[in-house]
Amino acid sequence: MTKPQKGARKVRHPATAILHSGRDPAGQHGFVNTPVYRGSTVLFPTLEALDAYDKQPYRYGRHGTPTTTALETALTELEGGARTFLTASGYQAVTTAILAFVNAGDHVLMVDSVYQPTRRFCDTILARLGVTTTYYDPLIGGGIAELIQPNTRVVFLESPGSLTFEVQDVGAIAKAAKARDVTVLMDNTWASPLYFRPLAHGVDVSISACTKYIVGHADAMLGAITANARTAEAVETARAVLGGCPGSEETYLGLRGLRTLAVRLERHQRSALEVARWLATRPEVDRILHPALPDDPGHALWKAQFTGASGLFSIILKPTPRKALAAMLDGLSLFGMGYSWGGYESLIVPFNPKHYRTATAWTSEGQALRLHIGLDDVGDLIADLEAGFARLNAAR
């Protein structure tokens, strides 16, 4: 079945595409937005139509509605892909995309800096199904060729890593994988398709946790898988067979968020850089992990590949007693402590890469903190952190 993905082939500036793609006011009585189609049953007008089940654009709620088509169309255009498939969460997009390409006895190459639940999936369900995983250094580049085994089916990237922000050489890795007929998957959540288009760099399948910047308001879970022409059918089958589908309201919230993604990201980017530069001047801070800063080790690669940075980065503090850290974090008034990111709000969470890395060693001794810079006034955010450092120093 081919769903109508209108506008998917046009080339226009991404900031324009996100406003217009997947919308058809003339088909909605002139209303600007595609409405929320709720539904399970889709009626077939005749027995002949029922016999030709696959020919009808909409067949059953789980397989898609005009609301899901609208968002899938827009994301397909933005990613420059062949088809997009929505899922109930970003994590489900990850697992569905991997399962689309592996069989028992196969091997996956997984980046060591990957989102931790992705790692857990490899180490549990995939392992149980007889699929082995080798973790690789995010900075491996073309050296990935040496890790490719005869049974390697998938190379999985996440760039930058969403906790530690290593930038991968996507083109070099994709090239080495292609030469051995290995499918390349990338988690593109950090940059969003507005600031990085994986398929243009040789990736086959781009994965988004739309929960983050695309929804943008911390009020829905949603994922998307965009595939190129070579891989679309495998992803379509996996999504249909595994049964993941997003809720109608969540899909609508994804569409609604997408329309303002460009202005929000611009602000997240600018404020995050300002906060990062201020943090770099603080005596309590040992290191900033933000690839858009010129002295970041990943800066040159970031600059060569990305068209922007989002609002998420990390810092390493100089060694700090736990009670001083608690004094800082517990008293913050604008930064909340909690997982996920990409909404309008600012967040901060401590983390420790030593707990999960296997291919690379994490040698920093200081406490790592991940910050999401929201849409608050940047002066207010800096004041909140400054007061936090004062509490930290007082509690040493």
Ligand SMILES: *Cc1c(COP(=O)(O)O)cnc(C)c1O
């Ligand atoms: C949050 C996140 C996911 C998972 O998305 P959910 O919608 O929370 O399931 C996957 N990858 C990255 C990089 C993420 O940050």
